[in-house]
Amino acid sequence: MKKYEIKLDRRNFLKNSVSVGLVTIAPGVFLQEIAHGRSLDEPASDKIRWGMLIDTNQCTEDCDACVTACNEEHGIEDFGRPTTDTQWIRKLNLTNEFTGKKYSLPIMCQHCENPPCVDVCPTGASFKRADGIVLVNKHTCIGCRYCMMSCPYKARSFVHENLENQLPHAPRGKGCVESCNLCVHKIDNGENNTACAEACVKDGHQAILFGDLNDPKSEISKQLSEFGAKEIRSDLGLNTAVRYRGI
Amino acid sequence: MKNLIRYKSIELDRKVFYPISIVFILLSMCFYAFVTLEHEGHWLTGMNNQIVWGIPHVFAIFLIVAASGILNIASISSVFGVSIYKPLSRLSGLLAIGLLVGGLMVLVLDLGRPDRLIVAMTTFNFKSIFAWNIFLYTGFLFIVVIYLWMMFEGRYNKFVQQVGMFAYAWRIILTTGTGSIFGFLVAKEAYDSAILAPLFIAMSLLFGTAIFIQAIYYIKTTFDVNTEEIIFKRLKKLMLYFILAVFYFTILYHLTNLYATTHHDYEFFLLFEGNIYTYLFWIGQILIGTLLPLYLVSSKKFYNCWNTLLLSSLLVIIGGFVQLYVIIISGQAFPLDIFPGYIESSSFGDGEVAKYIPSIYEFMLGFGGIAIALAIFVLGILSLEFIPDSLDDERLQS
Numbered sequence: 001m002k003k004y005e006i007k008l009d010r011r012n013f014l015k016n017s018v019s020v021g022l023v024t025i026a027p028g029v030f031l032q033e034i035a036h037g038r039s040l041d042e043p044a045s046d047k048i049r050w051g052m053l054i055d056t057n058q059c060t061e062d063c064d065a066c067v068t069a070c071n072e073e074h075g076i077e078d079f080g081r082p083t084t085d086t087q088w089i090r091k092l093n094l095t096n097e098f099t100g101k102k103y104s105l106p107i108m109c110q111h112c113e114n115p116p117c118v119d120v121c122p123t124g125a126s127f128k129r130a131d132g133i134v135l136v137n138k139h140t141c142i143g144c145r146y147c148m149m150s151c152p153y154k155a156r157s158f159v160h161e162n163l164e165n166q167l168p169h170a171p172r173g174k175g176c177v178e179s180c181n182l183c184v185h186k187i188d189n190g191e192n193n194t195a196c197a198e199a200c201v202k203d204g205h206q207a208i209l210f211g212d213l214n215d216p217k218s219e220i221s222k223q224l225s226e227f228g229a230k231e232i233r234s235d236l237g238l239n240t241a242v243r244y245r246g247i
Numbered sequence: 248m249k250n251l252i253r254y255k256s257i258e259l260d261r262k263v264f265y266p267i268s269i270v271f272i273l274l275s276m277c278f279y280a281f282v283t284l285e286h287e288g289h290w291l292t293g294m295n296n297q298i299v300w301g302i303p304h305v306f307a308i309f310l311i312v313a314a315s316g317i318l319n320i321a322s323i324s325s326v327f328g329v330s331i332y333k334p335l336s337r338l339s340g341l342l343a344i345g346l347l348v349g350g351l352m353v354l355v356l357d358l359g360r361p362d363r364l365i366v367a368m369t370t371f372n373f374k375s376i377f378a379w380n381i382f383l384y385t386g387f388l389f390i391v392v393i394y395l396w397m398m399f400e401g402r403y404n405k406f407v408q409q410v411g412m413f414a415y416a417w418r419i420i421l422t423t424g425t426g427s428i429f430g431f432l433v434a435k436e437a438y439d440s441a442i443l444a445p446l447f448i449a450m451s452l453l454f455g456t457a458i459f460i461q462a463i464y465y466i467k468t469t470f471d472v473n474t475e476e477i478i479f480k481r482l483k484k485l486m487l488y489f490i491l492a493v494f495y496f497t498i499l500y501h502l503t504n505l506y507a508t509t510h511h512d513y514e515f516f517l518l519f520e521g522n523i524y525t526y527l528f529w530i531g532q533i534l535i536g537t538l539l540p541l542y543l544v545s546s547k548k549f550y551n552c553w554n555t556l557l558l559s560s561l562l563v564i565i566g567g568f569v570q571l572y573v574i575i576i577s578g579q580a581f582p583l584d585i586f587p588g589y590i591e592s593s594s595f596g597d598g599e600v601a602k603y604i605p606s607i608y609e610f611m612l613g614f615g616g617i618a619i620a621l622a623i624f625v626l627g628i629l630s631l632e633f634i635p636d637s638l639d640d641e642r643l644q645s
Contacts, residue, residue: 083295083602087595094589107585107593116434122377123370142367143359145299146377152434154583154595158299158359160290174288175359232585236433247586 040188049132050182051213051241052197053220053229054105058207059200061104064091066208069199070108073183074170077163084160088180089196094247103247106196106208108180109134109155110232113239117147117156126177132213132241133182143175152233155179182210213241252334252642254632255470262469263625270622277615280608281356289359292609297601298579303357305571306613309454310350310620311384312425312447313567315418316455318343318391321398322418325411331477331643334635335463336407340395341633342462343455344388345623351384353616357609376427383421390414399631422451429574436513437578442503446496453489454567456482457560462624464557466634475640476551483556487544490563494537497570513581517573522600524577527569536566576603 070076070089079085089108095101111134117126118134125141128134136147148156156179159172166172169185183194197208211220223229229243257263284291294301320339324332332339355361371378394410397403426447432438460482467474501518504510517524540559549555580601585591591598627633635642 079290081290082594083297083596084290085296087296090593090595090597092585092591092593092597094586094591097588097590103589116432118372120375120377120431121372122375122381123366124372140363140366140370141360142363144367144377145359146375146428148296148299149579150432150434152583153585154297154597157296158289160295161288177359233434 044129044131044133046130047214049213049241050187051111051132051211051220051243052182052194053209053211053223054242054244055207055209056103056105056244056246058205059104059106060205061091061093061102063203063205065199065203065205066106066196067091069195070180073195074181075165075167075172077161079161081160084158086157086159086178088155088157088178105244105247107153107155107232108196108242109182110153110238110240110242111180111182113241114237116150116152116236116238120146120150122146129184131187133184133187134179135181135184136176136178138171138173138176138178141176143177145177147177151179152236152238253636254334254337255634255636256630256632257470257628257634259629263629266621266625270618270625273614273618274622276611277356277618280611280615281361284357284608284612285361291606293603293605294609295601295603297596298576298603300575300579301603302572302605302609303353303612305568305575306616307350307353307357308425308575309568309571310346310353310616312422312451313454313458314343314346314350314451315387315422315425316451316453317346317459318414318418319452319455320459321394322411322415325407326415331481334638334643335459335478337395337398337633338462338466338635339459340391340398341627342459342620342624343391344395345620345627346458347384347388347391348623349616349618349620352619353612356612356615376424376431380421380424380428383417383424387414387417387421390417418451419448422448425451429578434583435578435581436504436510436584437517437574437581440500440503442496442500443574446493446500449489449492449496450567450570453486453493453563456485456489457563457567460486460556460560461564463638464553466628467553467638470634472634473637473639474553475638475643477640477643478638479551479553479556483544486540486556486559486563490537490541490544493570494541497532497537512584516581516600517577524573524580528573528577531569532566532573535562536569540566579603 067089074088076086076088089106092105092107094103094105111132113132115126115128115134118128122144123140123142125137126134126147127137143158145158148158156177158177159174162174163172172178186193186195192210194208194210197210200206200208209220209223211218213221213224215221224243227245229245230247231240231243292301318339320332321336323329324336355364367381371381373379390410390413394407394414397407397410423444426444429438430441430443463474463478463482466472501514504514516522517528519525540562543549543555543559580603582591582596582598582600585597
């Protein structure tokens with residue numbers, strides 16, 4: 001049997017340690033950079049602005065896969081009371097008054113850069129994260145509903161019912177206001193996609209594209225610069241993170 | 248001339264039995280409604296994801312603006328130096344506290360999380376007019392208590408004018424803040440107008456005066472406070488001016504909306520479409536709340552008739568309540584125009600006029616606010632000398 005002699009002098013030891021260290025850490029650093037993932041104790045970065053591009057040409061009236069996926073993802077129940085039931089995302093059917101052309105599209109919280117809900121919230125429970133996601137702090141929301149009065153997109157719902165068996169990643173409760181959180185739990189664990197966008201692809205439509213609006217190399221930025229898109233109620237100057245194409 | 252004003256407190260006897268029993272019944276009902284809603288959730292109310300503010304908010308805002316307006320009686324005496332109102336100043340302060348506490352209670356009990364009141368009192372977002380209002384309301388209570396203290400304590404009477412000036416400025420800002428809750432809502436066509444702030448100030452003066460007339464009539468008939476011509480004529484004149492002021496700002500508000508093409512749809516919906524809000528506006532607000540009382544207080548036929556003044560103040564209170572209902576509910580019921588130029592439909596009521604049928608629980612909460620105001624009034628007159636022993640002309644002119 002051949003004997004291997006290991007030369008463990010100080011120089012070799014340091015050299016090997018550095019090499020092993022680099023090989024161990026480097027993929028983590030680089031892959032995390034690519035995936036925009038981050039550890040939970042690290043704050044969200046303002047270098048990123050998450051957003052969505054909705055291609056209305058790809059969206060059909062008879063499909064509500066995005067709505068179903070959102071409800072499943074966040075444990076949103078149907079109590080059979082349509083006026084008080086929660087809806088984070090809804091399908092809107094439009095008919096152009098002039099041309100008569102019909103459109104169908106999903107609408108949800110538009111994650112405004114200047115959100116009116118954040119402005120009016122008396123306790124600061126409505127807030128915007130550094131990466132542009134507009135959220136409700138469920139610990140400080142007092143359920144006054146002023147944010148619902150101020151939202152130009154009717155994107156928020158008030159929890160009118162007792163809830164049970166909530167999902168750990170989607171804390172919800174009676175008496176608080178809530179809305180689309182852009183699947184913040186999926187972003188924070190590095191999945192970087194939303195349930196609605198995944199469901200839309202799965203259903204073969206590709207009407208919802210999620211991505212980083214600040215990254216010029218992202219697919220969403222490329223499509224926005226190539227085809228352009230509209231902001232709903234752009235007259236209000238809110239600079240929304242959800243943009244619509246084909247309308 | 249020697250000041251002849253004397254005040255008295257009221258004995259706990261049969262005379263206050265009725266208000267105390269009303270307070271007890273209404274508060275019990277309010278408590279029941281609160282506990283039920285807290286336990287079951289807001290789906291039991293008529294409010295929903297389209298009409299997020301309902302009857303409780305109509306009651307609350309009515310009581311809060313009336314609280315500011317009712318202190319005007321004291322302001323006229325200590326700020327504008329009209330000494331005729333001096334004997335009424337204490338009562339004006341007491342009613343202001345009662346109405347404000349009643350209104351705030353309704354607001355708090357209707358919150359989704361009333362248990363988090365402490366959060367609302369300690370965590371503020373100063374860009375929110377709502378957060379500012381929390382300071383304006385609590386500050387108002389504090390100032391009125393000081394104001395009353397200066398009135399009651401002979402040694403400090405000399406400070407009444409200064410404190411009165413401060414209270415006057417504070418309540419103008421307070422009502423501006425309340426009107427701005429709606430005025431600052433840019434997304435809704437019915438709101439988004441700076442005129443709502445002065446409209447709310449005028450409304451506060453009118454509602455406050457109308458409630459004050461009811462209170463004066465109550466103490467006059469129940470506790471034998473003699474009232475003669477001067478006080479009657481003054482209150483009647485105040486009513487006339489304030490009805491005209493509210494009417495003026497109402498016309499201005501609708502003319503502004505009618506001028507802006509973007510608001511035409513809402514104005515048509517409210518003024519001409521023939522829905523519930525159209526009837527409430529024309530019959531409740533304009534006919535019952537404005538034209539009829541205007542006729543009653545200005546017509547010479549009803550000269551020196553307390554019953555007419557009482558009736559007109561009652562009509563003003565009903566009309567005022569309807570006016571707030573129209574402002575608060577119709578503004579939410581009218582569909583948001585998310586995609587201008589498109590006909591919209593969805594499972595979330597897009598493109599439709601939202602339906603709202605208030606539930607009994609909402610009225611129970613609202614009447615609880617009135618009960619609190621009444622309770623504070625009764626407790627006040629039982630424990631301290633709030634009521635002038637007479638309001639005859641000789642004493643008022645002294």
